[in-house]
Amino acid sequence: MMRISNVSKLLLLSVCFTMSLLIVRFVYSHTWDYRFYGWNTFLAAIPYLVSTQLVKLYRFRMPAILLLAVWLLFFPNAPYIITDLLHYEERPPVPFWYDIILVVSAAWNGLILGLVSLMNVETFLARHLRPFWVHFCVIASLFLCGYGIYFGRFLRFNSWTVFTDPAMVVYTSAHHVLLPKQYSKLWVFTLLFGVLLGIIYYTLKILALDHVRRGARK
Numbered sequence: 001m002m003r004i005s006n007v008s009k010l011l012l013l014s015v016c017f018t019m020s021l022l023i024v025r026f027v028y029s030h031t032w033d034y035r036f037y038g039w040n041t042f043l044a045a046i047p048y049l050v051s052t053q054l055v056k057l058y059r060f061r062m063p064a065i066l067l068l069a070v071w072l073l074f075f076p077n078a079p080y081i082i083t084d085l086l087h088y089e090e091r092p093p094v095p096f097w098y099d100i101i102l103v104v105s106a107a108w109n110g111l112i113l114g115l116v117s118l119m120n121v122e123t124f125l126a127r128h129l130r131p132f133w134v135h136f137c138v139i140a141s142l143f144l145c146g147y148g149i150y151f152g153r154f155l156r157f158n159s160w161t162v163f164t165d166p167a168m169v170v171y172t173s174a175h176h177v178l179l180p181k182q183y184s185k186l187w188v189f190t191l192l193f194g195v196l197l198g199i200i201y202y203t204l205k206i207l208a209l210d211h212v213r214r215g216a217r218k
Contacts, residue, residue, distance in 0.1 A: 011048065011109075011112065011113060014105070014109050014112070018041065018102065021098070022035075025098070029091075034099070036087075040080070045113055046077065047071050047075045047117040051124075054120060075145050076145045076146075076147075076148030077110075078113045078115075079111055079145060079197060080110060080149045081106055081110025082111060083149060084103065115201050118141060118201060142194045143190060145197060149189075
């Protein structure tokens with residue numbers, strides 16, 4: 001019988017809460033407003049689910065490499081939901097405060113699913129790499145995530161575009177790297193979003209570590 005961790009149970013509870021709010025909204029308003037949260041939350045769950053399989057592996061072989069590649073490809077889909085806050089507006093007959101709870105809870109789901117998946121990836125990497133390279137990979141992942149979010153939000157690329165139109169992805173990224181001054185908005189967004197995710201990520205880690213240490217002293 002498959003055991004579900006306490007973290008997975010809490011994440012599932014959080015997602016179910018948001019989906020319940022969404023369903024109630026559909027029924028009450030007779031509209032499909034904010035229906036994109038269903039699909040976006042599904043995409044946000046993929047990196048977490050992949051990371052739970054990765055952390056079970058103890059050898060850095062091809063299965064682990066493939067899981068890491070899939071994780072990195074879908075990782076930006078999780079924090080991406082934060083940018084869906086742009087779609088918030090008062091939409092009667094649903095009270096504005098109800099929609100605020102809905103969009104904030106959805107943003108939280110994306111953020112926490114992504115960051116917990118990164119914690120799993122860091123746990124796996126720590127078994128095989130020196131601490132410096134583990135931190136380097138974590139920080140690089142956060143900034144690549146910011147870059148990926150810009151791709152999705154402003155350029156309207158999807159994770160699977162890497163497979164459906166790889167030439168376009170390479171061409172676009174090459175322009176960004178070779179002509180950085182022409183894409184200052186992209187790089188500022190990438191930097192700021194990466195820093196934001198890094199602050200939240202390491203805050204959560206330090207809080208968890210501090211809690212464990214306090215518990216050990218008692």
